[in-house]
Amino acid sequence: QKEVEQNSGPLSVPEGAIASLNCTYSDRGSQSFFWYRQYSGKSPELIMFIYSNGDKEDGRFTAQLNKASQYVSLLIRDSQPSDSATYLCAVNTGNQFYFGTGTSLTVIP
């Protein structure tokens, strides 16, 4: 069983819509959870992190964590073409980080 699982997509949404990205993890001892955006050929950029159950909002981004269900999600409101990228979910468990394989998002103008 993979540590972190994401739907690979591709996920397509129209400009202005809400994009919803999901991630599940296997280790109940995981402490903190991250969403990275990665443009093609570039390194991952941290856009959100969360470590308490519930929602955390930052601008157009909302991260949601449900530790009982071992589920993390990222909502992107008012999606823009510049949001088109691969989104990586990462989980910190002790000294290590585990990454999903990423969800490819395309925002259609």
Add this chain to the structure above:
Amino acid sequence: DGGITQSPKYLFRKEGQNVTLSCEQNLNHDAMYWYRQDPGQGLRLIYYSQIVNDFQKGDIAEGYSVSREKKESFPLTVTSAQKNPTAFYLCASSEAFPYEQYFGPGTRLTVT
């Protein structure tokens, strides 16, 4: 500017040669990491270090070596023993809890 630098951006080597990738950070982070990324795959951990002069193997350490003589620097050597060295190599560092991890720009290594 605070951040992580990696050099070179692109690196080409012949099979059988060792090559060293540079990683420097001025974020004053204690922990540093090396990952490789292959097309269609997630990031895989090669080595990590939480303090100077100490480091641990990650999931795919075979064929790689590291050193951590200074807090700011964590170079990675890809040895000739690494069977498939062509990949995108990413260095990262993180602070204490909640362990926000930041990445450098990466080095794309091609071995022929």
